[in-house]
Amino acid sequence: MSPLFSQVRVGRHTLSNRMVMAPMTRSRADDAGVPSTLVPTYYAQRAGAGLIITEGVFPVALGKGYVRTPGIETAEQVAAWKQVSAAVHARGGRIFMQLMHCGRISHPSLLPEGALPQAPSAIKPAGQTWTATGLEEFVTPHALSVAEIASIIDGYRRAARRAADAGFDGVELHAASGYLPEQFLSSGSNRRDDEYGGSVANRARFVLEVLAAMASEIGSDRVGIKISPEMNFNDIVDANPPETYTYLVEQLRGLDLAYLHVALFGASTDYHALLRPLFDGSYLIGGGLDQHSAESLLADGRADAVVFGSAFLANPDLPERFRQGAALNVPDKETFYTPGAEGYIDYPAMSPTASA
Ligand SMILES: Cc1cc2nc3c(=O)[nH]c(=O)nc-3n(C[C@H](O)[C@H](O)[C@H](O)COP(=O)(O)O)c2cc1C
Known part of the structure; x- marks a missing residue:
């Protein structure tokens, strides 16, 4: 039997x-960060995954970074998410919520009262972001005070x-x-000279404090973390990623x-070989896997579970296919982030004859 099952x-x-659905932003919430009524259907359709990790959800409104992304701060948001967890559980699935604070990868037009995005240091990321009115340059973010950092952790x-x-089974910190x-x-985005910057121990402090705070609230056995060393996305650069991630x-x-x-994604170091021996919980690998590569990771004991986006x-x-x-449907990039049902809940499952 395939080790996937x-x-x-x-x-x-x-x-x-052992098949995990990767966190994927789909921008099907309203402007108040409330997931639409399509969202429970989308996740319930995918409840055959061993575990679903939701799209990135902002923990606080200042953490929002994209149009129509959802939050988990207001009573309306919580009520809508209850429908999602209930729909997945009704189909026998498990679901973690990914908590995603975008920091400087945001724009005042997306934030309460046009606030500046927040970051460890006032360093503007290169590039542009989609806002309600089209592409805009990133701005120079507000450098957080220690008191503001404590408030974000809370x-x-x-x-x-x-x-x-x-009703979620746990949370994932999007790191x-x-x-x-x-x-x-x-080091490229953190030039602080206090206890949150400088040495690798100081740069890792925020992540470790966030994890400890969440674990104290719901139990460490319901908290996971996602990292992507050397994925040069959103203008992020570190001087020595093997050292940083080994320490973390x-x-x-x-x-x-x-x-x-x-x-x-195209890292120059084999981080799985480096990091897996350092970690004592379950190790999940994602990024560009297909059935064959995923099965070989599991068969060789290099991963405990495999993540498909x-x-x-x-x-x-997908597990049944x-x-x-069976053949796979091809993802349509044009509808990844568009509002509405198209490209969201209309990908067909196999026909009853195909699955018979
Ligand atoms: C449409 C889309 C949205 C994504 N949004 C997120 C996100 O919100 N949080 C996250 O950690 N990764 C996000 N990712 C990355 C995926 O979690 C995953 O790491 C990536 O797709 C690689 O896996 P794959 O090759 O199996 O698709 C997104 C990917 C896609 C395709």
Whole structure:
């Protein structure tokens, strides 16, 4: 039997298979960050995954970074997310919520009262971002004070509580892709000279404090973290990523987390070989996998579970297709982030005859 289809323990939970749906922003929320009524259907269609990780969800309104992305701060947002977790659980699935604070990868037009995006240091990222009125240059962010950092950490703690109250099985800290946690970790975006900047121990402090705060609220066995060393996305640069991530993962040991999720895209170092031996919880690998490469990672014991993004987006019944060696639907990039049902809940499952 394929190693994809055995059970695996991840923190508090036993997953029915080792296929994880990657966190994917789909921009199907309203301007108040409330997921639309299409969202429960989308996730329920994909409940055959051993674990679903939701799209990035902002823990606090100042963490929003894209149009029509959802939050987990207001009562309306929590009520809508309850429908999502209930729909997935009704189909026997498990679902974690990814908490994503974009930091400087945002724009005043997306933030309350036109506020400046927040970051460890006032360093403007190169590039442009989509706003409601089209592409705009990034701006120079506001450098956070220590008191403001404490308030963001508390915002993550409260968001984890609300996610648990909304029925989620756990939360994932998005510390990848150049957003706020990685802005702290990386020397190119963090020039602070206080306890949150400078040495690798200081640059890792924010991530470790956020994880500890969330774990204290809902249990460390319901908290995971995603990292993507050397993924040069959103103008993120670090002078010595092997050193930074070795230190970070060594420190994760004491936290007893549910999992470490590592997504690599063309890194020059074999981070899986470097990091997996340092971590004591479940190790999840994602980024450009297909059935064959995923099975070989599991068979060789290099990963405990494997993460699929665009393949799950386009194939609601991906595990069943792999089981049968069936053809896959092709993802349509044009509708990744557009509002509405098209390209969201209309990817077909296999016909009953095909799955018979
Ligand atoms: C439409 C889309 C949206 C994404 N949004 C997020 C996100 O919100 N959070 C995140 O951590 N990664 C995000 N990613 C990255 C995926 O989680 C995953 O790492 C990436 O797609 C690589 O896996 P794949 O090759 O199997 O698609 C997104 C990817 C896609 C295709």
